[in-house]
Amino acid sequence: MAAAAFHQPIAAVQSNRVLNNSGAHYEFGNVSMRLIPKGSKVNMQLSRNGIYGSGKRNFCVNQASSSQTSVVDPVSTPLNNSSGESKKKSNEAALILVRHGESLWNEKNLFTGCVDVPLTKKGVEEAIEAGKRISNIPVDMIYTSALIRAQMTAMLAMTQHRRRKVPIVMHNESEQAKTWSKIFSEETMKQSIPVVTAWQLNERMYGELQGLNKQETADRYGKEQVHVWRRSYDIPPPNGESLEMCAERAVAYFKDNIEPQLQSGNNVMIAAHGNSLRSIIMYLDKLTSQEVISLELSTGIPMLYIFKEGKFMRRGSPVAPTEAGVYAYTRNLARYRQKLDEMLH
Numbered sequence: 001m002a003a004a005a006f007h008q009p010i011a012a013v014q015s016n017r018v019l020n021n022s023g024a025h026y027e028f029g030n031v032s033m034r035l036i037p038k039g040s041k042v043n044m045q046l047s048r049n050g051i052y053g054s055g056k057r058n059f060c061v062n063q064a065s066s067s068q069t070s071v072v073d074p075v076s077t078p079l080n081n082s083s084g085e086s087k088k089k090s091n092e093a094a095l096i097l098v099r100h101g102e103s104l105w106n107e108k109n110l111f112t113g114c115v116d117v118p119l120t121k122k123g124v125e126e127a128i129e130a131g132k133r134i135s136n137i138p139v140d141m142i143y144t145s146a147l148i149r150a151q152m153t154a155m156l157a158m159t160q161h162r163r164r165k166v167p168i169v170m171h172n173e174s175e176q177a178k179t180w181s182k183i184f185s186e187e188t189m190k191q192s193i194p195v196v197t198a199w200q201l202n203e204r205m206y207g208e209l210q211g212l213n214k215q216e217t218a219d220r221y222g223k224e225q226v227h228v229w230r231r232s233y234d235i236p237p238p239n240g241e242s243l244e245m246c247a248e249r250a251v252a253y254f255k256d257n258i259e260p261q262l263q264s265g266n267n268v269m270i271a272a273h274g275n276s277l278r279s280i281i282m283y284l285d286k287l288t289s290q291e292v293i294s295l296e297l298s299t300g301i302p303m304l305y306i307f308k309e310g311k312f313m314r315r316g317s318p319v320a321p322t323e324a325g326v327y328a329y330t331r332n333l334a335r336y337r338q339k340l341d342e343m344l345h
């Protein structure tokens with residue numbers, strides 16, 4: 001089986017690149033991951049109290065290509081060259097997905113949907129922890145939904161990033177907004193990360209369930225009916241969106257606006273919601289509608305993909321830099337981190 005570098009601590013990533021035939025089982029804190037070699041693909045089971053549903057989920061993880069190209073590294077690009085931070089076209093880019101931290105209505109177990117509620121204190125802490133986990137991964141663009149819980153998560157996470165670039169919410173909602181939010185310094189722009197907010201990345205609209213307590217709703221309509229509304233693929237809640245309807249807008253937005261960024265070598269973070277992200281993961285992992293309905297995402301846990309030659313490779317969930325990485329650095333990400341170390345010491 002071809003070698004694959006999976007979730008080895010950085011130091012080891014160069015040496016042990018072969019999985020043993022019985023697969024590899026790794027425990028890190030309360031996250032466990034099992035890689036089961038299967039032909040040229042590796043099935044990866046990620047499970048942590050609900051991170052991927054009640055059961056374990058199998059995902060096909062393509063082989064990490066041994067011929068790594070150099071992901072554009074903003075750290076090594078001279079920041080003061082006249083042409084600005086010129087980006088080499090690269091056919092490798094990092095994509096981070098993170099569901100918002102716990103919200104005040106998550107805490108109250110209310111159906112939230114497109115109601116715009118903020119994070120709880122725990123949700124703020126989750127967002128900061130997520131930031132620690134991605135603090136060594138390059139981020140050139142950030143996309144969030146139009147909802148504050150996703151935007152707070154993105155901004156709080158970036159407070160932990162070692163590159164120290166400033167995330168700036170873009171205001172293109174009108175000509176005046178564009179004019180009034182213009183930045184007149186090339187140097188300052190180079191030290192910034194555009195944050196694009198898009199309603200298409202909003203949580204699925206839960207219709208007449210929004211604001212209802214999930215347990216009371218189950219008591220009223222029956223557990224089975226609520227489960228169908230929450231976790232079927234094409235059955236919407238009363239006057240709300242089904243996951244399929246949510247996928248139509250979220251995946252279309254991803255393909256039209258985010259994938260081109262990855263194709264041009266920009267590293268992207270998306271901070272969004274349980275259902276809009278599930279629908280995007282369905283696209284990335286080529287899950288069937290049967291598979292996606294059992295996929296659950298915990299709040300505030302980042303997931304990393306590598307986009308390379310038009311393909312998405314799921315690389316696990318980054319773990320804080322100080323811990324042995326569940327996270328599968330590619331050689332380029334390891335190089336980026338090394339540059340950060342050099343720049344910051």
Ligand SMILES: O=C(O)[C@H](O)COP(=O)(O)O
Pocket residue numbers: 110111112113114203206230273274275
């Ligand atoms: O909108 C909500 O209530 C939650 O964010 C997601 O709810 P769900 O897990 O029931 O889809």
